[in-house]
Amino acid sequence: MRFPRFFTKKRGHRRTDSHAWGSFAEGFFYALLFGAGVVFGLLLVTGAVSYAPADPDSVVLQRGYEWWMWLLTLLIPVALLAFGGSGLARVVRTWGKSQEHRAAASRTVILQGLAGASPAAGHPGVPSCDNLENSPGIVLRYRLPLESPENWTLVGFGLFALLWNAVVVVLAVGVGADLIGGTTDWLLIGLLVPFVAVGVGGVVLFVRATVLSTSVGPTHVEISDHPLVPGMSYDVRLGQGGAHLFRSIDLGLELEETATFRQGTDTRTQRLVVRRVPVSRWQRVQPVPGGSFEARVSVTIPADAMHSFSSENNAVQWRIVVRALPDRWPEFTRVFPVVVLPVKALVTTAISETVEALE
Amino acid sequence: MTTADASHGDDHVPASTAQPFPRIELRFGHPSRGYDPGEWVTVEYCIEGLNGERPRALERSALWYTEGKGEEDLGVHSFERFATADTIDRVVPEGTFAIQLPTSPLSYEGVIVKIRWCIRLRVFFELGRDHVSEHVFNVGRVPPSILP
Known part of the structure; x- marks a missing residue:
C-alpha cells in the first residue's frame, strides 16, 4: 500500500502539503483534545484524586463541592470534549471528499454581503x-x-x-x-x-x-x-x-x-x-x-x-x-x-x- | 494522493509524469471558451490512459474560484458525483454534459483579485488515489483591470 505524499501540487508550480496528511493531523489533534477531555472528566467524576491536600493520609469520602463548584470544575473537560468532538466529527464528515464535494454539500461558498450576510x-x-x-x-x-x-x-x-x-x-x-x-x-x-x-x-x-x-x-x-x-x-x-x-x-x-x-x-x-x-x-x-x-x-x-x-x-x-x-x-x-x-x-x-x- | 492537470487555453499540460495517471481531454461547445451569463455550457470529455483500471468514482463540477493576493474562495455552481458501477460506465471513459451558467459572478482579471470559472473532472481510483483536471473558461466580457 502506498502512503500519501507529504507534499502535492496545488495549482501551477506552487506546492502545498498533502490533503490526506493534513486531514489526518487535524483529526489526530482533535482526537487528542477529545481524549484529554474524557480523561480529565472521568478523573473528576470518579473522584480518583480525592484526598485532603492538608492531610494526605486521610481519605476524603465526601467532597464539599457546591453545584457551582462542580460546574466550574467540569468547565475545562466539557470544553475539551465539545471542541475536540466537534472537530473530530467535522474531519470524519469531510474525510476523503474533494474540495468541490465539500463546498457543494455544505454550500460553504460564503458570499458575504457588503453590509449584510445574504447576497x-x-x-x-x-x-x-x-x-x-x-x-x-x-x-x-x-x-x-x-x-x-x-x-x-x-x-x-x-x-x-x-x-x-x-x-x-x-x-x-x-x-x-x-x-x-x-x-x-x-x-x-x-x-x-x-x-x-x-x-x-x-x-x-x-x-x-x-x-x-x-x-x-x-x-x-x-x-x-x-x-x-x-x-x-x-x-x-x-x-x-x-x-x-x-x-x-x-x-x-x-x-x-x-x-x-x-x-x-x-x-x-x-x-x-x-x-x-x-x-x-x-x-x-x-x-x-x-x-x-x-x-x-x-x-x-x-x-x-x-x-x-x-x-x-x-x-x-x-x-x-x-x-x-x-x-x-x-x-x-x-x-x-x-x-x-x-x-x-x-x-x-x-x-x-x-x-x-x-x- | 491527488494529481492534477490544468488547461487554461488550447494546451493540455500534464503536471505529473511520475506515475501513469490518466489524461483528460475536454472540449467546450464554444472553441473560444467565452460564454455569456445565463448561457448553456456544453462539454465533451475523454479520459485516456486508464490502462484497464476502473475508476471508483467520477466527479464533474462547474465552479468559480478566486486567485490573487487573498485567500482562495470557491463557489460550486454545479456538482455531480458518479460512484456506482452502472453510473460510472455511463460517464467513463467519455461523456458529455451541459450546465446553465448563473448571472454572476463574471470572470474578472483584476490586480489583486481575480475570478475564474472552470470545469473540474476528478477521477477517484482505489487506495484513495485521485486525479483532477481543470479547464478554465470565461463568463462575461469584463476587460482586465489596469492600475490607474
Whole structure:
C-alpha cells in the first residue's frame, strides 16, 4: 500500500502539503483534545484524586463541592470534549471528499454581503443592497450611507489615548504614593516622563482628529436609483456642510479590490483602487452660512464595468468618493459604497419582471 | 494522493509524469471558451490512459474560484458525483454534459483579485488515489483591470 505524499501540487508550480496528511493531523489533534477531555472528566467524576491536600493520609469520602463548584470544575473537560468532538466529527464528515464535494454539500461558498450576510437576490457573489437602500433621500430616492475611514481613525486615536493614559494614571498614582510616603523612586519617575509625553501626544492627536472631522461639516450623497447597472446614468445629489471655504471638491467613482490573506498568525487586508472615473470638480466653494453646498450631477457607470463582488476573503466594490480640500484644513475623503449588478443579470431580471407584469 | 492537470487555453499540460495517471481531454461547445451569463455550457470529455483500471468514482463540477493576493474562495455552481458501477460506465471513459451558467459572478482579471470559472473532472481510483483536471473558461466580457 502506498502512503500519501507529504507534499502535492496545488495549482501551477506552487506546492502545498498533502490533503490526506493534513486531514489526518487535524483529526489526530482533535482526537487528542477529545481524549484529554474524557480523561480529565472521568478523573473528576470518579473522584480518583480525592484526598485532603492538608492531610494526605486521610481519605476524603465526601467532597464539599457546591453545584457551582462542580460546574466550574467540569468547565475545562466539557470544553475539551465539545471542541475536540466537534472537530473530530467535522474531519470524519469531510474525510476523503474533494474540495468541490465539500463546498457543494455544505454550500460553504460564503458570499458575504457588503453590509449584510445574504447576497443580492438571484445574483450569486453580488453583495446585498439592503443596508444601502434603507434610508430615503430628501430630493432623490436613496441617501447613501457613509463609510469614512476617518471615523475609524478617530476611534483608534480615542481608544489609544484612553488606554495609554489609564496606564499613565496608574504609574502616576504609584509615584505620588511614594512621594507622600517620603520615598523617591527615580526609576519610576524616569519611566513616567516618556509615558506622560506619549499620553499627551495621544490626546493631542485625538483632539485634532475630532476637530478635523467635526469642523468641515457633514457630507451627504443621494442617488436616484439603486442598485446600479453598467451603461446607465443616475442623478447624484451632493451636500457638503461647513462654514469654511473649500479650495476644491471632487466627486467620482472608484472601483476598489480588497483581498484578505494570512501571514503566519496574522490576518491582513489589502485594498487597491484599480479604476477611477472622475465625475465632477468644483473649485473655491463657499457653503451658504448655516446651510451647505449642494450640487446635482449625472453619474454614468462604465458600460464595461465589473459588477460588485464579495466573498469571504475577496471583494470588488464600487463607491462614490468625495474628496474635499478645505482652505485651512487638510484634505479629507468620504466614501459612499454602491452596488453594481452584472449587466446581463439586469437584462434577465427586467425581462422576467416585464413578463410577470404582463401576466 | 491527488494529481492534477490544468488547461487554461488550447494546451493540455500534464503536471505529473511520475506515475501513469490518466489524461483528460475536454472540449467546450464554444472553441473560444467565452460564454455569456445565463448561457448553456456544453462539454465533451475523454479520459485516456486508464490502462484497464476502473475508476471508483467520477466527479464533474462547474465552479468559480478566486486567485490573487487573498485567500482562495470557491463557489460550486454545479456538482455531480458518479460512484456506482452502472453510473460510472455511463460517464467513463467519455461523456458529455451541459450546465446553465448563473448571472454572476463574471470572470474578472483584476490586480489583486481575480475570478475564474472552470470545469473540474476528478477521477477517484482505489487506495484513495485521485486525479483532477481543470479547464478554465470565461463568463462575461469584463476587460482586465489596469492600475490607474
